[in-house]
Amino acid sequence: MDEKVGKRGGYHHGDLRQAMIEAAEAVLVEKGVGGFTLRECARRAGVSPAAPAHHFGNLVGLLTAIATLGFDDLSQEMETAVAKAQASGSDRLAAICEAYLAVALATPGRFRVAFGRLGLKNNDEELRRAAIRAFGILVRETKRALGHAVDADVLTRLPSSYAGDADLAEILFVWSVTHGFSTMLIDGQLAPLEMQPGGRERLIALYSGRLMAMLLAAVASTAGVPLANPASHG
Amino acid sequence: MDEKVGKRGGYHHGDLRQAMIEAAEAVLVEKGVGGFTLRECARRAGVSPAAPAHHFGNLVGLLTAIATLGFDDLSQEMETAVAKAQASGSDRLAAICEAYLAVALATPGRFRVAFGRLGLKNNDEELRRAAIRAFGILVRETKRALGHAVDADVLTRLPSSYAGDADLAEILFVWSVTHGFSTMLIDGQLAPLEMQPGGRERLIALYSGRLMAMLLAAVASTAGVPLANPASHG
DNA sequence: TGCGTTATCTTAACGGCGTCAAGTTTCAAG
């Protein structure tokens, strides 16, 4: 099950960078953040413990690469969800929130590294760009749901530039609900509620829609502007 | 500033358990979860690396003790907040959510250990009891806000018993908002927004009330039963 | 094709980590 590329030549791996990232994500899922080890990842990739240094510098570099992947994946899935919602006529804001949750559940390793206050290289340019874009999508869809104008540079603007923004409360609220529910699920806070027929899938199927409906109601309550179709999620 | 007890007799410490917990929380705040080390805690407590074993078993035992403290502290602060809200006539549900946030910000080390999916002893009886009580308070206040009956054993009932509860969506929603905002703050996701005059305090002062108002509006939207005074927070 | 340069990977070693076994010191009950 792990034939992969597997040190095929002998000395040179071929694509160690990619192999390390894949191994790291597997370890993160299997053993959690605590049991995560650079040497273990190197072992799975079939190379010596010192090999990854050239590609990532150090452990932080590897985690930063994974976090960047996480944000990119998040952005991509949210944009896909927006496109689908647009086509099907359902609510766009709820769609990106559900995509956010889906990404967290599908790749919890990436998600935790991206958001989990492990020491990342915060000044890494790629990481910053990826994080800013994901945040921009959230801003764009929240403003749109409120019926407000969206700046053209929304996907590249610095988050700090939203300091006094009129819609910041709604943005923070939407993000809080979505991030909170996602993290509680992948961190096991809701594990007792998953211990029943259907498990996690059923819990999410039952309540995700209702949470979205409440979220949309909350956002709508601050504006007086009714949202597109807040009841289409349930 | 750290005279503490400091190995006063020589061989016997006197209250190593407490000293270790205090040292651990200090390390957690200073260096984060990543830089947390049992040996470092022992060093600060003025004791050999093997000394803590007798009190906590191992690292996981120490973290479990800290997590238990975190849940107990959380419960206590929420109950205090409820009492104050009761006296002043403000909303009880908003009060416990604000207390939740305040605890996360005041003792982020404890909070992260309690909720952070480091490997804890999940079958530790004290930890379970503390976590169940904190959850029970949340359930109690959410049901009360909805105008629904609250069982007498709400502070000791297993969370799994709420699997099919009629108010579970509201409970999850309230918890998600509060937990999400708290974790995003202490994990630095909102750091860019704190980079301005007033910093974190001002950000919270500006938006905490508005988030609470939205939260109450969302909960109210599902019931048709108006809450006590949803607008008293803002 | 052959050669030198460079990127890639290995080996060996360092100090620090968590944990255990065995020994030492203190405490406290009788």
Place this chain on the structure above:
DNA sequence: CTTGAAACTTGACGCCGTTAAGATAACGCA
């Protein structure tokens, strides 16, 4: 004072991340 239990130290083990130095493979260029 004696004696057994509790608290702590010492020393060692294997694993960790990282580094320096050396080995090997790939590639540009003649």
